[in-house]
Amino acid sequence: MTRHRSNPRMKDRNKHGKRVKRDFVKMLLAVEEWNDMEDNVLLKMLERKHEVKEQKRAAARNRKCRQRRSWAAFQDNLTDRQFRRYFRMERECFDYLCQRIIENVGERDFKSEDYLRDFSNGDANVVDSDQLHQTNILHAHEKTTGGFVSGEVKLALTLRLLAGGSYMDLALLFDVGFSTAYEIFHKVIKDWILDDRLVKINCIDYCEDKERMRKVALDFSNASKRVINGCIGAIDGWVVKIRKPSMKRDLKNKSDPSTYFSRKGFYGINVQAIVDKKKRIIYRNIINRGAEHDSTAFKNSAFYKWLMDNWKKLADEGLYFIGDSAYAIRSFLVTPFDNAVHGTAEDNYNFFHSSSRIVVECAFGEIDLRWGILWSPLRFSLKHNVNVIDACMRLHNFIVDWREEKAAASSSDMEMSIFDEDHRRFMAVYPSIDNIGVHGGEEDVRLDANGNRLSGGRPSKLVTEVRKLGCNIRQTLCDDIARKKLIRPPVNWFRSNNRVLDSR
Numbered sequence: 001m002t003r004h005r006s007n008p009r010m011k012d013r014n015k016h017g018k019r020v021k022r023d024f025v026k027m028l029l030a031v032e033e034w035n036d037m038e039d040n041v042l043l044k045m046l047e048r049k050h051e052v053k054e055q056k057r058a059a060a061r062n063r064k065c066r067q068r069r070s071w072a073a074f075q076d077n078l079t080d081r082q083f084r085r086y087f088r089m090e091r092e093c094f095d096y097l098c099q100r101i102i103e104n105v106g107e108r109d110f111k112s113e114d115y116l117r118d119f120s121n122g123d124a125n126v127v128d129s130d131q132l133h134q135t136n137i138l139h140a141h142e143k144t145t146g147g148f149v150s151g152e153v154k155l156a157l158t159l160r161l162l163a164g165g166s167y168m169d170l171a172l173l174f175d176v177g178f179s180t181a182y183e184i185f186h187k188v189i190k191d192w193i194l195d196d197r198l199v200k201i202n203c204i205d206y207c208e209d210k211e212r213m214r215k216v217a218l219d220f221s222n223a224s225k226r227v228i229n230g231c232i233g234a235i236d237g238w239v240v241k242i243r244k245p246s247m248k249r250d251l252k253n254k255s256d257p258s259t260y261f262s263r264k265g266f267y268g269i270n271v272q273a274i275v276d277k278k279k280r281i282i283y284r285n286i287i288n289r290g291a292e293h294d295s296t297a298f299k300n301s302a303f304y305k306w307l308m309d310n311w312k313k314l315a316d317e318g319l320y321f322i323g324d325s326a327y328a329i330r331s332f333l334v335t336p337f338d339n340a341v342h343g344t345a346e347d348n349y350n351f352f353h354s355s356s357r358i359v360v361e362c363a364f365g366e367i368d369l370r371w372g373i374l375w376s377p378l379r380f381s382l383k384h385n386v387n388v389i390d391a392c393m394r395l396h397n398f399i400v401d402w403r404e405e406k407a408a409a410s411s412s413d414m415e416m417s418i419f420d421e422d423h424r425r426f427m428a429v430y431p432s433i434d435n436i437g438v439h440g441g442e443e444d445v446r447l448d449a450n451g452n453r454l455s456g457g458r459p460s461k462l463v464t465e466v467r468k469l470g471c472n473i474r475q476t477l478c479d480d481i482a483r484k485k486l487i488r489p490p491v492n493w494f495r496s497n498n499r500v501l502d503s504r
Contacts, residue, residue, distance in 0.1 A: 068175040071113055071152040087159045088370050089395075093402045094159075098152060104197045110151035149176060149184065157181060158188040162392060164372020186384060189391045199394040199401075203274060203283030203303050207232075207310070213319055219277035224356050227481050228322070230473075232314075233282055234275055234360040235323040235333070237294035239268040241377040242385050250382040262290035266377065270297045271389060274321060279363040280400045281393050286386045294326040307332045311466050320473060322357050331469035334477070342488075349478040351488040367396050 075083065075091070083091050098112065107115045153174050160170055167181040176184070192198070206212060213232045220231040239262045245251055262268045268290035274283035288297035298304050307314075307330075314320060314332050321333050329335045336353045340346035368374050371392045378385045459467070 071150055071156065086163070087156060088163045089159070089399055089402075092406070093399060094155075096402065096406075097398065098155060100198055101151070101155070101192050101195075104195050105192060109191075111148050112152060113150045116148065116150060149174075149180075154184045154188050155192070158185050158193075159395075161185050162371045162373050162388070162395070164375060186387070189387050193391045193394055194387060199397045201281055201284055201394065201397065204306055206282050207306075207314065210317065213317070216276045217319060220356055223277060224352050225484075225486065227352050227477065227484065227486060228356045229477075229480075230318045230320055231322050231334075231356060232276075232319045233321045234357045235283075235298070235321050235327065236273065236357070236360040236364070237297060237326065238271045238273060238364045239264060239266075239290050240271055240374060240385075240389055241266050241268050242290075242382075243267065243377050243379045245382055258291070260290045266290075269382075269385060269389065270294070272298050272301065273360065273363070273393070275360045275363045277359055278400060278404060279359060279366060279396075281363065281397050284390070284393055286389050295328055298327060308462065308466070315469060320470075322353060324357060329467055329470040329474065331466040331473065334470055334474050337474070337478075345478050345482045348487050349474070349481050352481060352486070353477075363396070367392055370396065370399075 078086065080091060083094075087094060089097070098110075102110045102112065153176075157170050157174055157176070161167060161181070167185075168178060170176075171178045171181045174181075216232050217230055221227075221229045224231075242260070244267050245257045245260055247257060251257065257267070260267045260269070262270070269286060270288035270290055270292050272283075272285040272288065272294065273281055275281055283303060285297065285301045285303070288300070292300075311331050320331065323333055323335055325335055325338060327333055327335055334353075336350040337346040340350050373388065374392065378388060380388065
């Protein structure tokens with residue numbers, strides 16, 4: 001039996017087939033329309049890209065070509081005093097720094113003006129086979145578009161930024177791009193200044209060098225009328241201001257930015273440093289958060305753990321470091337007496353101890369006054385902030401070595417006068433800065449979340465032993481001062497012309 005076309009089931013099937021064909025046709029039309037739209041969008045994007053490219057080419061053709069001043073011509077216009085104030089070191093010290101960097105990284109990486117000039121003249125000792133195709137290297141240090149920036153200009157720009165200069169002013173002064181200025185700054189710090197071949201700071205190596213420790217101990221002894229004998233360095237903490245760390249970029253969502261907020265009322269990095277009598281940095285630790293106590297920051301360092309493991313080496317030689325009351329007394333770290341009464345033997349010892357320890361405060365002050373970038377909060381990432389602080393300390397050591405070996409008396413007089421001017425300018429900008437004291441050197445200080453002192457558990461046998469030996473060393477020094485009848489000098493009221501001192 002055959003089905004008739006008027007059958008209801010056949011009619012429904014025919015309607016469904018026609019609807020499917022109609023939807024399929026609409027879909028094909030939509031796809032074609034979408035392809036046309038996509039082609040139009042791509043065409044417009046290509047046209048816009050070509051238009052922008054042509055605009056850049058036109059701007060490049062119409063660009064005014066300026067000639068960059070050479071470093072030799074720039075520094076010839078500066079007096080010795082102006083050069084020292086601009087770049088925070090003397091002209092001869094700057095030349096010696098360039099020479100040391102060239103010895104470390106090579107002429108090809110440094111690219112001094114003499115090197116570029118010899119290359120343009122076809123010196124066979126300079127030209128390499130793979131550089132022959134670089135025709136833009138000829139007089140490249142004198143071009144503001146393309147080419148190279150000479151090593152002297154890179155180093156001068158970095159020193160001026162560390163001294164507190166503006167990157168916008170320096171970009172115009174040295175004819176470099178705004179973004180290029182900071183690229184040069186971070187590259188010079190990372191590749192040139194933080195190179196251990198230039199300046200190396202390693203306190204463990206220092207503690208292994210007995211001859212060097214004896215020289216430092218002799219300097220402290222001579223400066224303290226031979227009562228602080230055996231001191232090989234002074235330790236203290238220094239909080240460097242920084243911008244509030246970023247949770248995502250700096251802390252990787254692993255810690256709270258409030259841990260960097262110091263008791264002084266700003267975000268900072270706690271820097272632990274040890275210096276010798278000539279203000280040379282022999283140890284630094286720049287990874288501590290601003291809210292950490294000095295004693296905690298030092299205890300968490302690898303150098304403290306090394307001292308706890310090797311304290312007998314220093315004790316057998318009669319050597320130790322000195323620190324303020326923020327630190328716990330140990331055989332290798334002697335602190336002052338707490339709550340000493342004026343006029344007693346303990347107070348006299350505290351005076352000579354403080355007179356020897358103040359050298360670390362002077363070192364911090366010199367670094368802070370010399371490098372003006374530290375006057376305001378550092379605004380880089382935490383990694384770059386640490387590099388900047390480390391660069392300031394290494395350059396400080398470089399200048400101390402230069403001052404000790406080659407500087408003359410006249411240059412020292414100019415150095416002091418310039419520091420006096422910088423100090424007056426600094427205090428005019430920050431008149432409310434003062435030192436906030438800390439207490440507790442007899443034992444470790446631990447604080448809870450609210451800042452209250454915690455009562456620690458029973459100390460280990462090793463801690464008890466080194467603490468007892470440290471107290472014995474301190475008492476021996478105190479008895480020696482009393483036996484020599486040395487006392488704290490009386491207060492000179494005529495020198496205290498702007499504040500009232502209480503000598504009680």
